[in-house]
Amino acid sequence: xxxxxxxxxxxxxxxxxxxxxxxxxxxxxxxxxxxxxxxxxxxxxxxxxxxxxxxxxxxxxxxxxxxxxxxxxxxxxxxxxxxxxxxxxxxxxxxxxxxxxxxxxxxxxxxxxxxxxxxxxxxxxxxxxxxxxxxxxxxxxxxxxxxxxxxxxxxxxxxxxxxxxxxxxxxxxxxxxxxxxxxxxxxxxxxxxxxxxxxxxxxxxxxxxxxxxxxxxxxxxxxxxxxxxxxxxxxxxxxxxxxxxxxxxxxxxxxxxxxxxxxxxxxxxxxxxxxxxxxxxxxxxxxxxxxxxxxxxxxxxxxxxxxxxxxxxxxxxxxxxxxxxxxxxxxxxxxxxxx
Amino acid sequence: xxxxxxxxxxxxxxxxxxxxxxxxxxxxxxxxxxxxxxxxxxxxxxxxxxxxxxxxxxxxxxxxxxxxxxxxxxxxxxxxxxxxxxxxxxxxxxxxxxxxxxxxxxxxxxxxxxxxxxxxxxxxxxxxxxxxxxxxxxxxxxxxxxxxxxxxxxxxxxxxxxxxxxxxxxxxxxxxxxxxxxxxxxxxxxxxxxxxxxxxxxxxxxxxxxxxxxxxxxxxxxxxxxxxxxxxxxxxxxxxxxxxxxxxxxxxxxxxxxxxxxxxxxxxxxxxxxxxxxxxxxxxxxxxxxxxxxxxxxxxxxxxxxxxxxxxxxxxxxxxxxxxxxx
Numbered sequence: 001x002x003x004x005x006x007x008x009x010x011x012x013x014x015x016x017x018x019x020x021x022x023x024x025x026x027x028x029x030x031x032x033x034x035x036x037x038x039x040x041x042x043x044x045x046x047x048x049x050x051x052x053x054x055x056x057x058x059x060x061x062x063x064x065x066x067x068x069x070x071x072x073x074x075x076x077x078x079x080x081x082x083x084x085x086x087x088x089x090x091x092x093x094x095x096x097x098x099x100x101x102x103x104x105x106x107x108x109x110x111x112x113x114x115x116x117x118x119x120x121x122x123x124x125x126x127x128x129x130x131x132x133x134x135x136x137x138x139x140x141x142x143x144x145x146x147x148x149x150x151x152x153x154x155x156x157x158x159x160x161x162x163x164x165x166x167x168x169x170x171x172x173x174x175x176x177x178x179x180x181x182x183x184x185x186x187x188x189x190x191x192x193x194x195x196x197x198x199x200x201x202x203x204x205x206x207x208x209x210x211x212x213x214x215x216x217x218x219x220x221x222x223x224x225x226x227x228x229x230x231x232x233x234x235x236x237x238x239x240x241x242x243x244x245x246x247x248x249x250x251x252x253x254x255x256x257x258x259x260x261x262x263x264x265x266x267x268x269x270x271x272x273x274x275x276x277x278x279x280x281x282x283x284x285x286x287x288x289x290x291x292x293x294x295x296x297x298x299x300x301x302x303x304x305x306x307x308x309x310x311x312x313x314x315x316x317x318x319x320x321x322x323x324x325x326x327x328x329x330x331x332x333x334x335x336x337x338x339x
Numbered sequence: 340x341x342x343x344x345x346x347x348x349x350x351x352x353x354x355x356x357x358x359x360x361x362x363x364x365x366x367x368x369x370x371x372x373x374x375x376x377x378x379x380x381x382x383x384x385x386x387x388x389x390x391x392x393x394x395x396x397x398x399x400x401x402x403x404x405x406x407x408x409x410x411x412x413x414x415x416x417x418x419x420x421x422x423x424x425x426x427x428x429x430x431x432x433x434x435x436x437x438x439x440x441x442x443x444x445x446x447x448x449x450x451x452x453x454x455x456x457x458x459x460x461x462x463x464x465x466x467x468x469x470x471x472x473x474x475x476x477x478x479x480x481x482x483x484x485x486x487x488x489x490x491x492x493x494x495x496x497x498x499x500x501x502x503x504x505x506x507x508x509x510x511x512x513x514x515x516x517x518x519x520x521x522x523x524x525x526x527x528x529x530x531x532x533x534x535x536x537x538x539x540x541x542x543x544x545x546x547x548x549x550x551x552x553x554x555x556x557x558x559x560x561x562x563x564x565x566x567x568x569x570x571x572x573x574x575x576x577x578x579x580x581x582x583x584x585x586x587x588x589x590x591x592x593x594x595x596x597x598x599x600x601x602x603x604x605x606x607x608x609x610x611x612x613x614x615x616x617x618x619x620x621x622x623x624x625x626x627x628x629x630x631x632x633x634x635x636x637x638x639x640x641x642x643x644x645x646x647x648x649x650x651x652x653x654x655x656x657x658x659x660x661x662x663x664x665x666x
Binding site for chain 2: 052053162163190191192193194195196198199202217219220221223247257258259260261262263264265266267268269270271273277278281282336
């Protein structure tokens, strides 16, 4: 048996709300973006976070990094609660926790050269380095992500989307972080470039012993890169399991529906498939359904699902699932093909 | 099978300040009744421009050549006034972002009814009734309520359905869908692809699906055409191209696509970047990224050639393309 892995991060009872003001005379509304979020991230793993638009996946990434302040709950980094850390200490900690964004060009300052962009985090986080040391580190990082040294004085607009994403990755890597949150890092890229960046992230993870949080709406991509996958629906965890478990034995009806809806690049399998079409659309997070928030679209829902919220239960091997009926529902033999 | 569209030697050229860019060259294909043809390629492959040209929707500096025959009518170079008699009625196109195609200041029913009033001389009342019926057919719940909504009041999936309903009102023979599901969530995408299948099966509509997503292609298309650098590089049935790709680019695309069912340790992507259309490589446009390129590929451009069973490819390489070779 493996040794019990160290939990790099423990997320406890995290909650995040946004208050919305409509017009001058309308009442204030509260949007609950995340609620009852509890899970751990193990050192050296890649944790995928999937869900559809508005499920709170990006908000969760930002709450972990303290780019957004959660309303309640704890984000424990090796036991230390980041939500209570004084600003200056958090700033120091940021060298360990970095982020890569979806739109590579929009996230790079157009007036800075590639070298300046990549070196930027060092100025605040490693002020002890002198100019030559900074430059040496920039060049080393550029090499690691597949950028040529002569690109150091160029500007972002001279680069394609894939190259720009490499610059974004280099900027995240330069502080030698332990954890990187990748927020839809390949969604804006062409297929062939997407694969290059996914491979690069996997190589960097091995080389530098990184822990990755990989946020995406694309379940195929997430399964490809992740050890474990967290499925969110309307701001709540519905399931957390290994990629294989999610693929072979999805327990939550929403995970099952997602799995049958993912396009498969295989015509014969695609034709055999019965898509578990969900009824309707995602309800508004301002006024979520009572009880289980998924019940309005769930074909297994019973009247009692409207009454109480299903707890996030730990089932075998540390899997988590939040469904009143998971024990009763049979999973089809090939979950990806539906039934 | 009856042929509804035949495109011959079509090209699309854009005038820039001092130069010309050839976005599409030597395009030839035909589309049969009730068939779904997927047009696959990455940014800049020319896949969208080719169909904008057929619809007469090129930007002002764009110019199309060749023929796109719908029966004995050539759509290429047809004056806008004449083209309007066919657009919407015989051939319709929908886009990735429905919000840019819908008028934000008009209610859904007004926009839909207008199509029938214009093309089929319906009176307004009859047109509205038909519009609401169509909204129901494309799976919009509470169609009367939605018909009275403005586009911004609908979700993305709902707007895309409204676009499809609008495109189908006149029961066009040909529907061109340009990345119709790219902006949608997967569960909504699945509903939409299912709708496309129903359309081709029940209405006999011929569908052109322009996409970069091979997963989407596998689910709905009958045949596919792979484009690279403005040209078709491989054509054939979906099964032939997925299970036995003959062009290294098709193979590379397949191996770049993550597959939920088989998790590989590493993807085997195509190296390098797609070419700029202004500076296409000499010889075969794909040669700088091709693991199988040899001397001839660097100097001579491979023409699209039939290879039997209705397949075509533009590649000189005839040897095996064992996987893992694409290094």
